[in-house]
Amino acid sequence: MHPVLKLVAQRVALGLLLLLAVSAVIFLGVEALPGDTAQAILGQSATPQALANLREKMGLDQPALIRYFHWLGGILTGDLGKALTNGQDIAQAIGQRLGNTLFLAACAGVISVPLAILLGLVAARYNGRWPDKLISGITLSTISLPEFVAAYFVIYLLTQLIPIFNPVAMVFPGMGFWERLHAVALPVIVLVLVVLAHMMRMTRAAILNVMQSAYIETAELKGLSPMQVIWRHAFPNAIAPIVSVVVLNLAYLVVGVVVVEVVFGYNALGQYLVDHVSKRDLPVVQAVGMIFAAVYIGLNILADVIAIVANPRLRHPR
Amino acid sequence: MPEPLLDIRNLRIEATSYPPGEPPRHVVLVDDVSVSVEKGKVLGLIGESGAGKSTIGLSAMSFGRGGVRLTAGQILLNGRDIRTAPVSELRKLRGSEVTYVAQSAAAAFNPARKLMEQVIETSLAHGVMPKAEAEARARSLFRQLGLPNPDTFGDRYPHQVSGGQLQRAMTAMALCPKPDLVIFDEPTTALDVTTQIDVLAAIKRAIHETGVAALYITHDLAVVAQVADDILVLRHGKKVEYGTTDHIINRPEQAYTQALVSVRSIEHEEKPAAKPVLTVANVTARYRGTHFDVLKNVSVDVAPGQTLAIVGESGSGKSTLARAITGLLPPTSGRITFDGRDLSRDLAGRTKDDLRELQMIYQMADVAMNPRQTIGTIIGRPLEFYFGLRGEAKRKRIQELLDQIEMGKGFESRYPAELSGGQKQRVCIARALAAKPKLIICDEVTSALDPLVADGILKLLLELQAQQQVAYLFITHDLATVKAIADKIAVMFKGEVRRYGSKTDVLTPPFDDYTDLLLSSVPEMRLGWLEEVLAHRKMESAGN
Missing domain, CATH: 3.40.50.300 (P-loop containing nucleotide triphosphate hydrolases)
Structure with missing residues (x-):
């Protein structure tokens, strides 16, 4: 087998193993909480008899190990159980919100990743001169603002001063693509501002690190322009560190944006999770936890795979 | 007399160094050096590390590493002074009129790109020739330099070929855009002797066949004697002696050059066999x-x-x-x-x-x-560890050891740097x-x-x-x-x-094959050695 395929297969297998371990941790964590689902439904004043009946009905009297595998089997077949608070099918409720989450993350990613890398390249090109300082200054100040401050600032600017967007990012099923894009414009802008600096700084640092190499001098002595040197000779050797930071930020865009969702009233997964944590709706918390873990691990596997494929020594062994 | 291709006149090169904890220091790297190279000729630059040979070599592209500045004199390339030319103009001549072969080809090739892409890059970037022509020229250079499978060699990545092959590929890269002048900066220093002789022969043949002029930088006088027409001996950034290769090797005038030529003056009598330790x-x-x-x-x-x-x-x-x-x-x-x-x-x-x-x-x-x-701590450590020496006894022993290595007093409080x-x-x-x-x-x-x-x-x-x-x-x-x-x-x-x-x-003698190859590959300090060895080897392989 080609060594790259072997390495990729290894990474994917390790990722699946890790996901299994995470599922156990999530399950155990919820187990360790005082009380259980039956208690949560019936409340503090329930009689022991009623509790026992409900537990039997829900299968909660089974040993933890059996319930774990039952739950795991459910996840694998797409059955995440029912929410306690409203009896809704969790898979269905999550499905739509996950779509919204991914749409928002994708829009922010499509804008921020190329922009951050471009700014990083420009900053590296003018290392220590004014364009570098300007880019670093602006991106560092946007990352330093708390998300909600940035959000209110953007709302004030783009709905009051220049009223071109709606302050509330309402989306509903059946909405057209452009309509939807217009609706999420403000949260996307805020998220771009938040993740830009980290990726830009890392791109700049990775490029500057590679610029110390002897082959960069070779490229300079070939009479190439500074931007050609960076793009053709430095960037291909800086992909691995850049990708790992990009992926970290993409994962953040999926799992960490609840504040932005709340500010803009955007109906997505983060808000759904926080709602159900406060209501002690444990099946929902477990299900969303697993989804977030899967996204995180999946993206990191992707970063590993890109780093492997980008390395010519692994791609073309001697 | 034909007009020289490269004419360096009274060149002065300076730099500012920043030693840690001290104020910045101004240093003169090269002082008042004049040298010229005609079309198709090879000039050897020779000296110890720090003599300024690479710095002078790179000045032929008006390039200074780090904070190195070319501060005075003239660098006339094809008749125009490039020392003060703007960077945009220099970029045009770097990689087209003058090209560079670095000491460590393994580090000087971009690991992420195929050899062919890198070899023809300058020809395309400077519009010297179209892609198909550049690739054809690269393949013929690969063949000329004795690289294996010249038609497919360029499809490989740098890590897939050996150090000696990379060095030859770098020479092909330098020759591809048909430059007037190639700077060879210690091109064989990092190679084994048996590889060095092949690369040296390949470089010499390629220089001869393409008619390009070259600056050949090295610290090894025996090597430069094989390829150069003229030699400039440098020390501490100043000219020591400048003349034809025959003159420098056979009739050196300066004491320093004489020392370089006669280096390895040690006579050591072999001792009789004894009971082994x-x-x-x-x-x-x-x-x-x-x-x-x-x-x-x-x-x-x-x-x-x-x-x-x-x-x-x-x-x-x-x-x-x-x-x-x-x-x-x-x-x-x-x-x-x-x-x-x-x-x-x-x-x-x-x-x-x-x-x-x-x-x-x-x-x-x-x-x-x-x-x-400090040096004292470094030498004192085994004294403490093995013999438990402390205080005055240790200090005395450290001084004794410093005397033995002929370094005298005052060194124990200094740092390696x-x-x-x-x-x-x-x-x-x-x-x-x-x-x-x-x-x-x-x-x-x-x-x-x-x-x-x-x-x-x-x-x-x-x-x-x-x-x-x-x-x-x-x-x-x-x-x-x-x-x-x-x-x-x-x-x-x-x-x-x-x-x-x-x-x-x-x-x-008689030697086994490998020892023979090893011994005969060590460059000797006389003209024509390379040709003799190659002719001898050719004869032997024909005889077999």
Whole structure:
């Protein structure tokens, strides 16, 4: 087998193993909480008899190990159980919100990743001169603002001063693509501002690190322009560190944006999770936890795979 | 007289250095150097490290590394002064009129791009020729330079070919855009001797066939004597002597040039065989997790006060043998006897006396010392550790050792960074001697040093050996060094000892094929040596 395929297969297998371990941790964590689902439904004043009946009905009297595998089997077949608070099918409720989450993350990613890398390249090109300082200054100040401050600032600017967007990012099923894009414009802008600096700084640092190499001098002595040197000779050797930071930020865009969702009233997964944590709706918390873990691990596997494929020594062994 | 292609007049090059904790210092790297190269001629630039040879070489592209500035004089390339030309104009001539071949091709090629892309890059970037033509030219250069499978060679990545091949590929890269001038910056220094001779021959042939002019920078006068028409000898950034190759090699006028030509002045009488202090018997070793023996049935010994030289190219197992003897790589079979007792295979099983009596000196003196310790602390450490010396007794012994390495007073409070390369290596020798060892393993100890400095270190080692009857296991790839100091020689190739015996026996014909190849590849300081060797080899291969 080609060594790259072997390495990729290894990474994917390790990722699946890790996901299994995470599922156990999530399950155990919820187990360790005082009380259980039956208690949560019936409340503090329930009689022991009623509790026992409900537990039997829900299968909660089974040993933890059996319930774990039952739950795991459910996840694998797409059955995440029912929410306690409203009896809704969790898979269905999550499905739509996950779509919204991914749409928002994708829009922010499509804008921020190329922009951050471009700014990083420009900053590296003018290392220590004014364009570098300007880019670093602006991106560092946007990352330093708390998300909600940035959000209110953007709302004030783009709905009051220049009223071109709606302050509330309402989306509903059946909405057209452009309509939807217009609706999420403000949260996307805020998220771009938040993740830009980290990726830009890392791109700049990775490029500057590679610029110390002897082959960069070779490229300079070939009479190439500074931007050609960076793009053709430095960037291909800086992909691995850049990708790992990009992926970290993409994962953040999926799992960490609840504040932005709340500010803009955007109906997505983060808000759904926080709602159900406060209501002690444990099946929902477990299900969303697993989804977030899967996204995180999946993206990191992707970063590993890109780093492997980008390395010519692994791609073309001697 | 034809107008020279490159005419450097009264060039002055300066830089600002920033030593830690001190105010910035202004240094003059090159002062008042004038030199010229005609079309199709080769000029050799020669000198020690720090003599300014690379700096002058790069000035032919009006390029200064780091903060290096070309401050005065003229650099006339094809009649126009490029010293003061703007960067946009320089970019046009770099890579098209003048090209550069770096010392370490392995580092100078971009690991992420195929060789062909990099070789034709300048031709395309400067619009010298269309892609198809550039590729065809690259393939014909690959063929001319003797690279294997020239038609597909360019499809490979740098890590897929050997160091000698990369060096030739770099030469092809420099010649591809049909430049007027190529700068060769120590192109064969990082190669083994048997590879060096092939690359040298390929470069010489390519220069001759393309009619390009060249600057050939090296510290090895014997090498430059084979390729250059004229030679400029440099020292501390100043001209020492400038003349034809014949003049410099055969009738040098300046004392410094004479010293360079006659380097390796050491005469060492071979000592008679004696009872060995170290015996390595049938040692076989492999690295953990591999299925390949890096040492195969190696048997050698060395007597007190004598030197066993281990010679071989990179990958021959010389350093691995040192690791096996010191216990860093436990052998899978065989015995190592030291001073009459069996040595434990691994380090953990050795006594403090085993460790003390067997010391090492390394190639890179600067990384073998803690940069944050003073010389006194560095030399004093084994005194404390092995002999429990403290205070005045320790101080006295440190001074004694410093006297032995001819470094005198005032050095114990200084830091490694303040010393020159030769001085650092002397400190490492003193540290090894501090343990009063019976055997010192010297691993390429002079390889990183300039010839004259290396000569001093070898003389010191021989004097110390005569005084203290310490045995040396001297690992090197440099046959000239071996001839100078060895009593016994073991020639290693692919983990085996190919030839072993007293110096006279090993260096007297008839030779086995490998030893013959190795010995005949060492450049000799006379004109026409390269052609003689190549003609001889051609005749032999035709005879077979």
